[in-house]
Structure formats: structure tokens, C-alpha cells
Amino acid sequence: MTKRAVVLLSGGLDSATALYWAGKRGYRTSALTVDYGQRHRRELESARRLARAAGADLTTLSLDLPWLPDSTSLVGGSKPLPDIPVGRIGRNGIPSTYVPGRNTVFLSLALSFADARDAQAIVIGANTLDSSGYPDCRPAYLRAFEKAARLGSRAGVQQRPFRILAPLLRLDKKGIVKLATRLGVPLEKTWSCYRGGDTPCRRCDSCKLRAKGFNEAAQKDPLVH
Amino acid sequence: MTKRAVVLLSGGLDSATALYWAGKRGYRTSALTVDYGQRHRRELESARRLARAAGADLTTLSLDLPWLPDSTSLVGGSKPLPDIPVGRIGRNGIPSTYVPGRNTVFLSLALSFADARDAQAIVIGANTLDSSGYPDCRPAYLRAFEKAARLGSRAGVQQRPFRILAPLLRLDKKGIVKLATRLGVPLEKTWSCYRGGDTPCRRCDSCKLRAKGFNEAAQKDPLVH
Numbered sequence: 001m002t003k004r005a006v007v008l009l010s011g012g013l014d015s016a017t018a019l020y021w022a023g024k025r026g027y028r029t030s031a032l033t034v035d036y037g038q039r040h041r042r043e044l045e046s047a048r049r050l051a052r053a054a055g056a057d058l059t060t061l062s063l064d065l066p067w068l069p070d071s072t073s074l075v076g077g078s079k080p081l082p083d084i085p086v087g088r089i090g091r092n093g094i095p096s097t098y099v100p101g102r103n104t105v106f107l108s109l110a111l112s113f114a115d116a117r118d119a120q121a122i123v124i125g126a127n128t129l130d131s132s133g134y135p136d137c138r139p140a141y142l143r144a145f146e147k148a149a150r151l152g153s154r155a156g157v158q159q160r161p162f163r164i165l166a167p168l169l170r171l172d173k174k175g176i177v178k179l180a181t182r183l184g185v186p187l188e189k190t191w192s193c194y195r196g197g198d199t200p201c202r203r204c205d206s207c208k209l210r211a212k213g214f215n216e217a218a219q220k221d222p223l224v225h
Numbered sequence: 226m227t228k229r230a231v232v233l234l235s236g237g238l239d240s241a242t243a244l245y246w247a248g249k250r251g252y253r254t255s256a257l258t259v260d261y262g263q264r265h266r267r268e269l270e271s272a273r274r275l276a277r278a279a280g281a282d283l284t285t286l287s288l289d290l291p292w293l294p295d296s297t298s299l300v301g302g303s304k305p306l307p308d309i310p311v312g313r314i315g316r317n318g319i320p321s322t323y324v325p326g327r328n329t330v331f332l333s334l335a336l337s338f339a340d341a342r343d344a345q346a347i348v349i350g351a352n353t354l355d356s357s358g359y360p361d362c363r364p365a366y367l368r369a370f371e372k373a374a375r376l377g378s379r380a381g382v383q384q385r386p387f388r389i390l391a392p393l394l395r396l397d398k399k400g401i402v403k404l405a406t407r408l409g410v411p412l413e414k415t416w417s418c419y420r421g422g423d424t425p426c427r428r429c430d431s432c433k434l435r436a437k438g439f440n441e442a443a444q445k446d447p448l449v450h
Contacts (some may be wrong), residue, residue, distance in 0.1 A: 003325060025420075037358065059291060059292075061288075061290070062289070065337060065338070066284060066287070067284075067337070067338050067341040067342065068337075070341075071340075071341035071342075076268065081402070094379055098343040099337075100337045100340035100378070101333055101336040101337030101338075101339075101374075101377065101378060102337070103377060104333040104336050104337070104377050104378075105330075105333045105334060105336075105375065108326055108329040108330045108332070108333035109290070109324040109326075109330060111325075111329050111330075112290060112292070112293075112325045112326030112327070112329070113290070113325075113348035115296075115325035116292040116293070116295075116296035116325040117296075118443075134376035135376065135377050135378055135379065135381060135382045136376075136378070138376060140317070140376050141373060144369065144372045144376050147324075147369045147372075147373070148366060148369035148370040149328065149329065149371070149374050150363035151360065151361075151365050151366035151369050152326065152329050152360050152363075152366040152369075152370065153325070153326060153360055153361070154360065156310055156321055157318075157319060157360045174313070
């Protein structure tokens with residue numbers, strides 16, 4: 001029987017790696033992308049290109065949450081993006097790039113999709129090391145959500161196997177770059193920069209973490225010239 | 226300090242009662258309604274009228290989940306609504322009116338809203354007795370979601386109080402009708418029928434459960450003439 005997984009795909013390095021990981025594990029993958037008005041809408045195009053390259057079907061949802069522009073610097077233009085030295089990312093509490101409840105919203109949409117399609121797993125590229133201090137990337141959170149997802153779904157009631165898989169959870173960015181390379185992720189198709197211009201800004205948290213990963217893995221980032 | 230709560234308001238009897246309950250408990254209430262393409266879109270207008278009557282601000286979100294039409298009889302016209310004798314509702318497994326992951330999606334949207342606005346609670350009208358056999362109305366599910374919500378939010382990390390409140394969870398429909406009456410819920414503004422015509426169909430699960438509640442409470446349903 002074909003195993004099916006719904007993969008949350010933002011178009012960034014981490015979710016692209018998660019998508020290829022799931023394919024390698026033998027899952028037939030359905031990618032789910034959410035347009036929530038993020039500044040870096042360019043990642044949506046990256047998600048399309050990555051899904052195509054991986055042979056996954058892609059569903060893009062549009063979500064207009066009117067409270068986001070004044071509660072995160074990732075949506076709307078009213079809050080500036082932070083510019084924190086890389087060693088301090090995640091050390092000063094929750095940064096302004098935190099999108100309230102984002103992973104819970106994304107995982108719940110993936111749960112609805114997975115339960116409708118009898119998929120056995122949701123795959124998410126969350127990672128807790130070298131992450132930006134987001135509460136919804138912590139292992140205990142993901143375990144708790146998995147439990148709720150089982151209890152609140154058809155899969156759980158019918159006692160079919162159902163997992164939330166976060167294969168990058170305990171990897172640092174260096175480890176993610178290495179894993180991505182091993183899995184053949186087309187790194188030039190990924191997009192990480194929060195600013196979403198024509199080229200990565202190299203100043204936002206996401207650019208800095210990505211640069212750290214490529215540097216430590218002694219690899220060249222194909223997006224940086 | 227004002228306590229704030231986000232209340233999931235569908236426009237039905239249960240969520241209207243939950244909204245008035247929260248107001249009575251001293252919460253300043255923000256109602257959240259989701260248009261997910263339900264057949265009974267008439268309930269969206271009921272939600273507007275109920276929020277206005279209760280003095281709650283109302284946010285209506287639109288959510289287009291392309292997998293719903295072929296996975297629930299509540300969305301699209303391809304699956305017929307069931308017509309089950311009232312005593313057997315919820316006894317034959319999960320009915321076709323189950324919307325995959327619906328409460329998880331709704332609660333996660335409410336969590337995002339609550340975390341953005343520093344609300345202390347989410348209020349949901351879920352009930353497990355006289356419910357339709359939906360997995361995401363069970364007490365253990367709600368407890369598990371509450372735990373995930375705390376772990377995955379700013380409120381939880383900052384150790385501020387945060388609850389998922391389901392005041393109707395262990396009430397039967399009779400008890401809900403009585404509580405609604407005691408709280409002064411304008412019952413004529415609520416809408417329960419899944420068919421969403423001009424008058425309740427009196428045949429769908431939701432109409433039957435509502436009729437049972439009013440009958441057992443020895444009250445007249447203002448929607449039924």
C-alpha cells in the first residue's frame with residue numbers, strides 16, 4: 001500500500017529538505033503551501049518549483065488573517081524586520097518575526113487535508129536548534145499537537161497510524177544543508193530571505209542562519225553570488 | 226484588567242450559548258466565524274446578528290479548502306446529507322457531516338487571533354453528549370489541543386494564563402437550551418439546520434438534535450412554526 005504524507009512546504013531550505021526526505025522514505029507526497037500575506041511571497045514561487053521538481057502535487061491556500069499585520073514583522077510593512085547578530089537570534093525571547101500560532105494553523109490545515117485523504121503522516125521542516133526562538137518549533141509542542149491531531153481526527157478514532165514527522169527537528173543549519181545536499185534538494189530553487197527581493201538581503205535572521213549553515217557545511221549557497 | 230476571550234461563533238445554538246456564557250463570565254469577547262463553504266451559509270448571517278446582539282466584535286474568515294467537497298456532506302452538493310433517526314446519531318461511527326479536522330482548524334485560527342491580541346481564553350461550543358459522533362468534540366481532544374496551544378504560543382512561553390473553555394462540553398441539548406434561555410441568548414437569531422434553506426428542514430441531524438433539546442426542555446423553538 002502506498003504511504004501518503006502531507007508536507008508543509010514554504011519554499012525555504014528546511015521545508016524543501018523535509019519534502020525530499022519524505023519522498024526518500026517512500027511517501028507519496030502532497031505539498032501544502034499557505035499564502036498568509038508574508039513579505040517574502042517569492043517563497044510561494046519557490047514552493048511551486050520545488051514541488052514540481054520533487055514530483056509532489058501542490059495545493060496553495062490563501063489565508064487572510066486580519067490581525068497579522070500588527071502582530072508580526074513578517075506580514076504588512078508596519079513593523080520593521082529585525083537585524084540581530086547571528087549568535088543572538090532566539091536569545092532575546094520571541095522575535096518580532098514570530099507569526100502568532102503559525103505552525104498550529106499550518107499543521108491543522110495539513111491535518112484536515114491528511115484526514116480527508118487518509119494520509120498516514122504530516123511532515124514539517126521545523127527545527128529547534130538554530131531556529132529563531134519560535135515557541136511552535138519546540139519538540140514538546142509538536143508532540144502535544146500530534147496527540148491532539150490523533151484524538152481529533154478520523155485516523156485517530158479508527159486507530160490508523162498517524163504521525164507528525166519533523167525530520168529536521170534536532171539538526172542545526174549545517175546539518176540541514178548537508179542533509180539537503182545528500183537528498184539532492186535543488187538548493188537553487190529554495191528561498192529563505194524574509195525580505196523577498198530579487199536577491200537575498202543577507203541581513204535578516206533567515207539569511208544569516210542560512211549563511212551560517214552553508215559556511216559551516218563548507219558549501220556554496222547557489223543563491224549567493 | 227479586562228479579560229479577553231476569542232469565541233468561535235458558527236451562528237448555531239451551541240456557539241451562541243458559549244458566546245453569552247463568556248460575556249456573563251466577564252470576558253470581553255471577540256467572535257470568530259469561518260466561512261468554509263458550508264451548505265448552511267445562512268448561519269454566517271446568524272453569527273453576525275448574534276455578535277451584534279451580544280456586543281462582541283466579529284471577524285469572519287474565508288477558507289477555501291479544496292479537499293472538503295469530496296470529504297464531507299456539509300460542503301458542496303456531491304454527498305447527500307444523512308437522515309438518521311435521532312437515537313442513532315453518533316452510534317454508527319463518524320457521520321458524513323464530519324468535516325476533517327474542522328475544530329482543529331478553527332481552534333488554531335482562534336489561537337493565532339488570541340495570541341496576537343493577548344487574550345486569555347478561547348471559548349468553543351463543543352459538546353460531547355448529544356453530539357454527532359465527531360472525534361474533535363471529545364474532552365480528551367480538547368485537553369490535548371489546549372496543551373499544544375500553550376506550548377506553541379507566546380502566551381504559553383510567557384507563562385500567562387491561557388485556557389480552551391468548552392462550557393457546554395458535558396451538557397445534553399436539553400441542558401444547552403435551558404442554559405441559553407437563562408443567559409438570555411436570542412434563540413430566534415440562531416441557526417442550526419445543515420440544509421440552510423428559508424426554514425429549518427427538521428430532517429437533518431442538526432435539526433433533530435435541536436428539536437430533541439427544545440422538546441425535553443419543554444420549550445418552544447422560535448424558529449419552528
